[in-house]
Structure formats: C-alpha cells, structure tokens
Amino acid sequence: MMHDLSKIEEIIDRSPKEPGALIAVLQDIQREFHYLPCEALTATSRALGVPLSKVFSVSTFYNAFSLTPRGEKIIRICQGTACHIKGAKLVQEQIESNLGIKAGETTKDMKYTIEVVNCVGACAMAPVIIVNNKYHGKVRCDQTRKLLGIK
Amino acid sequence: MVTITINGKAVQANEGEMLLAAIRRQGIDTPALCHHDAIEPCGSCRLCMVEITKKEWEGWTRSVTSCLYPVEPGLIVSTHTPQLLELRKTILELYLARSSQSEVIQKMAEDYGITHSSFPVIPDGDDCIMCYACTRICEELGCFAISAVDRGHDKKVSGPLRQPPPDCIGCLSCAHICPTGFIKWQDLDSTRTIWERQFELLSCRTCGKRTITRDFAEYLMKKRNLPAAYFELCDDCKRTETAKTMGKIVVAAQEVLK
Numbered sequence: 001m002m003h004d005l006s007k008i009e010e011i012i013d014r015s016p017k018e019p020g021a022l023i024a025v026l027q028d029i030q031r032e033f034h035y036l037p038c039e040a041l042t043a044t045s046r047a048l049g050v051p052l053s054k055v056f057s058v059s060t061f062y063n064a065f066s067l068t069p070r071g072e073k074i075i076r077i078c079q080g081t082a083c084h085i086k087g088a089k090l091v092q093e094q095i096e097s098n099l100g101i102k103a104g105e106t107t108k109d110m111k112y113t114i115e116v117v118n119c120v121g122a123c124a125m126a127p128v129i130i131v132n133n134k135y136h137g138k139v140r141c142d143q144t145r146k147l148l149g150i151k
Numbered sequence: 152m153v154t155i156t157i158n159g160k161a162v163q164a165n166e167g168e169m170l171l172a173a174i175r176r177q178g179i180d181t182p183a184l185c186h187h188d189a190i191e192p193c194g195s196c197r198l199c200m201v202e203i204t205k206k207e208w209e210g211w212t213r214s215v216t217s218c219l220y221p222v223e224p225g226l227i228v229s230t231h232t233p234q235l236l237e238l239r240k241t242i243l244e245l246y247l248a249r250s251s252q253s254e255v256i257q258k259m260a261e262d263y264g265i266t267h268s269s270f271p272v273i274p275d276g277d278d279c280i281m282c283y284a285c286t287r288i289c290e291e292l293g294c295f296a297i298s299a300v301d302r303g304h305d306k307k308v309s310g311p312l313r314q315p316p317p318d319c320i321g322c323l324s325c326a327h328i329c330p331t332g333f334i335k336w337q338d339l340d341s342t343r344t345i346w347e348r349q350f351e352l353l354s355c356r357t358c359g360k361r362t363i364t365r366d367f368a369e370y371l372m373k374k375r376n377l378p379a380a381y382f383e384l385c386d387d388c389k390r391t392e393t394a395k396t397m398g399k400i401v402v403a404a405q406e407v408l409k
C-alpha cells in the first residue's frame with residue numbers, strides 16, 4: 001500500500017530527534033494511518049537513532065499499535081468481566097456476523113475493524129462497545145447494525 | 152573486600168560483584184541459565200534464586216536472584232534451603248513444560264529429581280526460554296540485529312519486521328551464548344547460514360581454512376580499527392607466522408651478538 005510519505009516526515013519532523021520520543025512518534029503515526037506502515041518504522045528508526053529491531057520490538061509489544069492496516073471505523077468490543085457477564089460475547093458474535101469478519105480482522109473494503117479489549121473502565125454501562133472512540137453502553141444485539149451504521 | 156556468609160561459612164567477596172559470582176567461587180553449584188559473563192545480568196531465568204538475611208533483620212529472609220544482587224557486608228546467604236529447592240523445581244518444571252525437548256533443561260531437571268513436568272506440556276514448544284541472552288549480546292556488540300517481538304505467549308526473538316535481520320553480521324555470538332542451543336546455524340563450504348541469512352565466509356590465505364564472515368571482518372575493521380590484512384590468515388597460521396618471525400629475530404640477534 002502506498003502512503004503519503006510526506007505525512008510521515010511531517011510527524012517525525014515535529015518531534016525531538018531522540019530515542020525517548022519513540023513511543024510518542026509511533027502513537028502519532030498510528031493516529032494518522034490507523035496502523036504503523038513499514039516505511040514509517042524504518043523512517044522513525046533512522047530519524048531517532050533507534051535500531052530498527054528496537055522499533056519493531058516496541059511496535060509489536062503494545063496493543064495500541066497495529067502493524068496491519070485497519071478500517072476507517074474501529075469497533076472495540078469490551079470483554080471485561082462486567083461486560084462479559086452482561087452478554088458481551090453475544091454482542092461480539094452479532095457484530096462479527098454483521099460484518100462477516102472475526103475479532104482482530106478488517107473488512108475487505110477497509111471500512112471496519114473489530115477489536116476485543118479488556119475493560120475500558122465503563123463497567124456501569126456494560127456491555128460496552130466503542131465505535132471510533134465513541135462509547136455506547138448497554139448495547140443489545142438488535143442495536144448493533146445501527147451502531148455500525150449499516151442497513 | 153566484603154565479608155559475607157555463604158551456607159554458614161564466612162567468605163570474602165569483591166566489592167560490587169554479584170552474589171552469584173561469590174557463590175560460584177566457593178564451588179557451590181547454583182543453577183543459572185540466563186547469566187553469562189559477557190553480558191549484563193538481567194535475572195530472567197530465576198534459577199539462581201538464593202535466600203538472604205542479615206543479623207539485624209530479626210529472622211526475616213528474602214529470596215533474590217543472586218546474579219543481580221550485589222554483595223553487601225554482613226549478608227547471610229543460603230543457597231539450598233528446602234524452600235529454594237522447591238522453588239527451583241517448580242521453575243524447572245515450567246521450563247520442562249515449555250522446552251520439553253531441550254537436553255540442557257532435561258539434564259538440569261534431572262539433577263533436581265524431575266523427569267516430567269506437572270504442568271501441561273506445550274506440544275509445539277521450542278527450546279527458547281526467553282532469556283534474551285542473544286539479543287543482549289547483539290546489543291552489546293552494537294549490532295541490534297535481533298530483538299524480542301510480540302508479547303505474551305507469542306513472544307519470540309526475531310529480526311525486525313519478521314524478516315531475516317539486515318544488520319546481522321553472522322558472528323554467531325547469539326548462537327554461542329544461547330544456554331539451550333536453540334539458535335541454529337550452519338557452515339557449508341564458503342557459506343554460513345544463520346537467521347535465514349547467508350554470509351560469505353573468508354578463508355585463510357595459507358591453509359584455506361574458513362575463518363569468519365566477510366560482514367564480521369568488515370565490522371571489526373570499522374569498530375576495532377583492524378587492518379584488512381588481519382583477516383587474511385586463520386588463527387593457527389597467524390601463530391605459525393608469528394613464531395617464524397620471532398625465530399628470525401632471535402637468529403638475527405644472535406648474529407649481532409656474535
């Protein structure tokens with residue numbers, strides 16, 4: 001996949017060129033592209049003087065980073081204890097069948113990605129799903145289509 | 152010098168050294184997998200745990216990794232208490248569950264009377280015990296070719312982007328330091344293979360024996376400022392050459408003194 005390389009340069013340019021800035025730079029890149037493209041990893045490594053192996057180690061360690069392209073809408077389904085008890089599993093199955101993909105996958109048209117997360121700190125609203133950073137509580141299976149914005 | 156007590160015996164230890172070194176100097180066998188003198192200790196294998204206390208601790212004891220614990224005056228160390236033996240057995244059983252095929256682990260476990268793990272054995276487990284001795288030595292050399300990637304159960308050592316590591320110089324340090332011999336490599340004719348990469352091996356100008364990889368030689372030329380000529384001969388032929396030169400000097404000196 002081709003990327004706007006100037007965007008990557010821009011992000012790197014505005015950060016201090018030191019190893020300590022690694023995670024912050026990766027976060028900015030992740031925010032911009034919804035994942036970390038290969039080119040961005042090598043460029044970051046070069047600019048901050050962090051060996052590529054280290055950059056890769058960090059990018060694969062944190063759940064917040066993804067190395068595969070992700071959809072425009074990221075659906076996070078909470079499977080924390082409270083959500084789990086309140087039927088988050090059923091909600092997940094419903095969403096998976098709505099979109100025809102499994103958790104961790106992205107639809108072919110790059111529109112949706114499903115992610116499973118552990119407790120988002122909103123247990124009172126269980127079960128919770130988050131669509132592009134917007135929280136939806138007390139989700140029922142018959143609401144998922146509407147929340148995803150599909151017919 | 153610092154005086155500590157190991158298993159009831161007062162012994163001298165060097166200031167700043169770690170307990171493990173002092174213990175081993177006493178000829179006491181403390182198992183350790185992740186420790187190696189060439190790299191900084193990291194305390195990942197947990198096998199070197201010992202029990203420490205001090206007079207003023209009023210009976211309190213602590214279990215610490217001896218490879219990481221610097222000697223302190225007045226430290227009282229026990230290396231083989233029943234609790235420690237239990238602890239090591241459990242750790243070895245965990246290793247045995249992960250790396251059931253590893254001879255090193257099997258042997259260590261056997262020494263502790265364990266022949267099988269009470270934990271479910273991972274069917275496709277490998278011999279890597281995640282001590283990162285390999286990545287640590289690679290860092291120490293300044294190559295940073297390999298690193299730990301992913302997390303949790305999927306964690307493993309790999310080249311960046313899950314590709315053969317471009318910065319590897321084929322020096323074999325990782326393979327040699329690996330306590331379980333997990334990192335495989337092969338020398339075939341003039342080619343060395345490691346981490347799915349192939350390296351050209353140099354050979355001795357005189358006897359033809361393969362020496363080190365071209366990449367390693369170039370690394371040494373750059374980092375250690377060695378001349379290219381240094382890599383033309385193998386160690387044996389270098390020794391012979393030196394002996395010959397010395398012989399000539401001696402003869403010449405005798406001539407002069409005559």
Ligand code: FES
Nearest residue numbers: 183194196197218
């Ligand atoms: S040798 Fe101390 S923890 Fe491995």
